[in-house]
Amino acid sequence: MTTTQDSPKTERSVPKPVFTDAEAGAQVFPDSTLRHYNYYKPQKRKQSHYEDVTVDVQPDPRHYLSQGWLYGFSDGRGGYPLDWTALKAWGSDKPSPERGPGTGGLFVKDWPATGWHEFRDPNEEWELTLYRYNSNVVRQVTQNVEAAKQSKAFEQWNTNWVRFVEHHIGAWMHVDHGLGLYLYANANRRAPTNMHNNAISVNSMHRIRSAQDLALYNLTLSEEIEGFDGSAHLDTWNNDPAWQGVRDVAEQLTGIDDWCEAIFAANIVFEPLVGELFRSQLVQQAAPRNGDFVTPTVVGAAEYDFAERDLRYSTAMFELLTNDKEFADHNKAILSDWMANWTTKSLEAARKLQPLWSQPDAKPPRFEDGLDRVKNRFSGIVTSLGLEVPKELAQ
């Protein structure tokens, strides 16, 4: 047996674990079993995980915010003023409780006090879901493009199709990027509840991601295809007359002050009439006929973002407003005006895109057929919201 002469160990100073028994259920006392957030009513029977991490994070003076907003703009208004949109949810016209010396908190007993707080994002987006979803998308897109590279899929493209992708697929990235930042991200400061603003910020990331997806796809193509001009999309966006209508409306969309109008114009009118026309009726149809099975997977990701997620929260949001127990008519009147205006503008932009349909060697279905299809879908969306199909759609 050998013995080793240990040098005296200097003990490292670390906190020692202590048994505290501070575990749920260790004792019974008042509140010991009250393990749910008790300050809000769930939309369904049970509080959802999404609601737990979202509801009431953004406060409201009509609810618990007894001392009111503490910091204001130079006009003395703080927080999230309800008149940042012309639409109204029930209770909006009732004044906030007037608090002062000795009034107490004047907490509203019947909550919600306005219909705004009834909104829940049907996609239930929060941290965990949004990263999972978008990571899946970028992984999928990357793999598809990688697989195409390996199988030399781009070699089958004819010259006209290469030019088409270079210019027109490329041009759309600017729409995604511009709206992603200056319409959607911008609107995340403006809605009266956390549920609205979080859904809007997730929407914003979809668009910015999809812009980058297109840009990086474009980069790959410049590396893979001999003579592919990776900067052609800039000239198209800046100068091609076919795109100036889209650009004009996109810029007008970013100029909207009213946050509801911005989301409505973009997600209920522009995307169905212009975005889906371009993606679903042109790109997805023309690409396979021209030997391109890759572009549809990239563009399809954005189409899925919109059709399955962004449109979904938008309709849930506007449905509440068109069915509002106090302001349904008020809201419908305003929404109809917005719809008339943005339908006209969107259709003008759509029609200017028509020359694109004749550029590929193998032609997609006729422009008018595609336009009819998106008009039909648009009518369905509008009708489901309880709105009349605008006469401007006939243009």
Add this chain to the structure above:
Amino acid sequence: MSRQSVAKAHQKIQELSWEPAYHEPVSQYGTDYTFRKAQKKDPLKQVLRSYFPMQEEKDHRVYGASDGAIRGNMFRQVQERWLEWQKLFLSIIPLPEISAARAMPLLFRTVPNPELHNGQAIQMIDEVRHSTIQQNLKRLYMNNYIDPAGFNSSLRNFQSDYCGTIGRQFAEGFITGDAITAASIYLTIVAETAFTNTLFVAMPAEAAANGDYLLPTVFHSVQSDESRHISNGYATLLMALADEDNHQLLARDLRYAWWNNHRVVDAAIGTFIEYGTKDRRKDRESYAEMWRRWIYDDYYRSYLVPLEKYGLEIPHDLIEESWNQIWNKGYVHEVAQFFATGWLANYWRIDPMTDKDFEWFEYKYPGWYDKYGAWWENYNRLSMPNGHKPIVFEDVDYEYPHRCWTCMVPCLVREDMVMAKVDGQWRTYCHEMCKWTDETAFRPTYQGRQTPNMGKLIGHREWETLYHGWNWADVVSDMGFVRDDGKTMVAQPHLDLNPDKMWTLDHLRKCPPLASPNVLLNEMSDAERTAFAARYVKGGPAGRPAPADA
């Protein structure tokens, strides 16, 4: 993605920004700063293709640790003293986080450099991440920690209580007023660059020492996004510095933002770290030591001072004064004592200090015991209901303080209290600087210059005003800080969960009514008010009233 391909990808996405040709985007926020359009580099170099999977990977680690903590019965080793303060902290922090997200668009039009906007949008979604991941952590505590009271009512508490209100500045200050003051200087240059170190690095270390390794997992993950936000702020600051006309405003905003952050963050985090811990190893750093390292050396000496050569006027005096407050004037101790004095208006339990704590405090802050020892012994003596009233009503040589109109922390360092009639109302301030913030900085002119975009202090800033003349039992029920038997209070001045040892509304019913110091101040005659102020500044430390002959 390889580093090389990230660089190439980043280069490529620069092609995405474009200038409007037909219509300008909406301009909704004003600033008195001016920016020259200049080609700028995106400081972040972040591409979403690598960003999303990177964040998802971080999530895997956080949620893996959460599962592990529950499976491993972490809560059998968590110190209640520590976790109780998380009821306050985690009620506050999700709003500042989400407000940082909301603040990003304030910069889009005011800083006309599209290269920076990409980074701001990523910061926006990072902040959505932080807010919801923190709500989720709190939910986990509510479900697994012995006492869910206060977690279960968290956001209601936060929004109706004076402590929440103090913390709320650290959110509303990001999203209102002059866009650059708010979203750049207050949020990014000061709150994120200076104070997230104490929030997200120093505090988690203390959590771990108290048996909670989940808080560090979540907050280190949060902090790992912060360096990007700091770069956003730095890029904007350099652009602002490029125009000499901005220097005066930068000096104003740094003074305001620094002082407000010091008042608010040091009050809260200092208290959690010094009074919420059971770790009394002599070699563990005190808050003052951490502050010296993180704030004074890392932020002030290494980040701010080098900016002086670009023309940035550094508030050297205020940084030294903050240190003076922490080291010589006992700012953190005064705050902790106040929280404990007013335990009955809170929504968490505050553990009394023991001899072991006293010894540590005396070692770290020589002279502590003479100032605060007797009061904490009284706190301990009065912690269980036994025929007496809560400590605030008992004679323990403590005078209930007036509240600072600006930072809303009470005027605890009594000698620093100043008073002014502003906007027709007599107000008390905890320090000359807080008076300056209200009287001078948040005004439409500054040193003779028009500042039409500067924000305003609004709201019922003294919480006590709302309950002036109320019985305390009614105050606590009105705020909803009552447990499910309808009478036991959420807050307790001790950690014993035996229902017989807990305070109830019945105990409060017998106490004197709540009186608002500010209402009383405005009812005084001029002579009374002058006498009040003269006496008040002779009080302290540790809340001691001024000697009778003063």
